[in-house]
Amino acid sequence: MKFGIRLQLSIMMFLQFCVWGAWYGQMSKYLTVQLQATGDQVGSAYAAFSIAMIAAPFLLDYWQIDFFLRTRIGSTQFIGSGLTLLAGGSIGPEHFFWVMLLYCLTFAPTIALTNSIAMGQMSDPEKEFPAIRVFGTVAWIFITNLVGFLGVGDNVMIFQIAMVIAGLLGIYAFFLPHTPPTAKGSLDVGQIIGKDAFVLFKDRSFLIFFISSILICIPLSFYYTWANPSLTDTYQLAFPAAEPNTFNIENKMSLGQVSEVLFLLLLPFAYQRFGVKNILIIGLVAWIIRFIGFGYGTADATPWMLYGAILLHGICFDFFFVSGQIYTNQKAGSNTKSQAQGLITLATYGIGMFIGSIVAGRVKQQYTQETITNWTQVWLVPAGIAAIVLFLFIIFLKTILELKIYHNS
Numbered sequence: 093m094k095f096g097i098r099l100q101l102s103i104m105m106f107l108q109f110c111v112w113g114a115w116y117g118q119m120s121k122y123l124t125v126q127l128q129a130t131g132d133q134v135g136s137a138y139a140a141f142s143i144a145m146i147a148a149p150f151l152l153d154y155w156q157i158d159f160f161l162r163t164r165i166g167s168t169q170f171i172g173s174g175l176t177l178l179a180g181g182s183i184g185p186e187h188f189f190w191v192m193l194l195y196c197l198t199f200a201p202t203i204a205l206t207n208s209i210a211m212g213q214m215s216d217p218e219k220e221f222p223a224i225r226v227f228g229t230v231a232w233i234f235i236t237n238l239v240g241f242l243g244v245g246d247n248v249m250i251f252q253i254a255m256v257i258a259g260l261l262g263i264y265a266f267f268l269p270h271t272p273p274t275a276k277g278s279l280d281v282g283q284i285i286g287k288d289a290f291v292l293f294k295d296r297s298f299l300i301f302f303i304s305s306i307l308i309c310i311p312l313s314f315y316y317t318w319a320n321p322s323l324t325d326t327y328q329l330a331f332p333a334a335e336p337n338t339f340n341i342e343n344k345m346s347l348g349q350v351s352e353v354l355f356l357l358l359l360p361f362a363y364q365r366f367g368v369k370n371i372l373i374i375g376l377v378a379w380i381i382r383f384i385g386f387g388y389g390t391a392d393a394t395p396w397m398l399y400g401a402i403l404l405h406g407i408c409f410d411f412f413f414v415s416g417q418i419y420t421n422q423k424a425g426s427n428t429k430s431q432a433q434g435l436i437t438l439a440t441y442g443i444g445m446f447i448g449s450i451v452a453g454r455v456k457q458q459y460t461q462e463t464i465t466n467w468t469q470v471w472l473v474p475a476g477i478a479a480i481v482l483f484l485f486i487i488f489l490k491t492i493l494e495l496k497i498y499h500n501s
Contacts, residue, residue, distance in 0.1 A: 098223075098224070101224050102227045105227040110234065110235045111199070114235050114251075117345060118250045120321050122245075126248065127184065128185065129188070132457050133189070138445075139189075140192040142443075142445045142446035144199070145445075238253075240340045240343035301419060301485075305412075305444065308481050311383065314471070315405075317453070317456075318467075319386065325467060348405030350406075351403045359414060363415065375415070376412065380482065382400070384472075386471045389401060421433070452474075455470055
């Protein structure tokens, strides 16, 4: 790949994740502080993104007829920038879900579109894509640190920042390398949902992994939804005289993405040393430990527990979700790899995180009296869910292994 094209694609990925990172992790704090939203209303706002992730493959197929990839990114980012401005306007929490749903329906498809443009310019995507994709993580680190340094994590400015960058990406998209869609004609519903990959469910080990992936997205949703408000409240409790926007919570949380990059680099070595089953188990154990850290850590006496919980993001995400993508690739044949990855994405970021967002909202509502939230009780719920997933994962895999040994004897 020519350096000029590589640079163009890297900037595209950087801008794409700047748009996403500007509001995603901070939206819950904005809703609770500025709009006085309930836990259920915050959970519903995050569920809007999952609904859009479920709808995205169908929207992509519809747009396949009329637009080239770069045109679709440009047009949808322009629409999205306007809806982002509306989301940050003077609407109440009861209407926020509908605006966020409309916005996410424009934004979610661009995640796959940017990947398609990048891979469409590559002769060897497996080797070349990671070097482009890493700019997305760098962007997330950059934009959350910018929000933290500006002290606007609970402010409408998170949407204004996203709007400006989306507008820039909308213009920039029209100057990207010409990349027509690879698919010809219209896909049927079965292809969109990955029906050819359903054959993988005959493998009981993969079925257990698939179900576990959906279930572990429930505690994952707790992290994305409540980590920022929880840490803000924890620091406010320890330092009541300080202003919340001086705690730089977003800067602290960006360490999770730094950890993600480091453990992503370590993953190939861990994969060789431990094998996929043990890596998945390590990832599940890390989820339990991090939620206990969020639940019992304090900003004055035990801040190391809070930092540890943030830094565990790399193990939690890479060792389960990224290694799970590798595992899915291994299980799927060459003709079903694409559909298998689409299926697992639909199940996790769509179904799993939709359920998780709703549950996270209701749990927070349950443990909030007036304006005071018992965050220890909130975080023990996802810790318990992760523990149950770990237990079932180990037990069922052990049962399958014993059955295989029995049949082979």
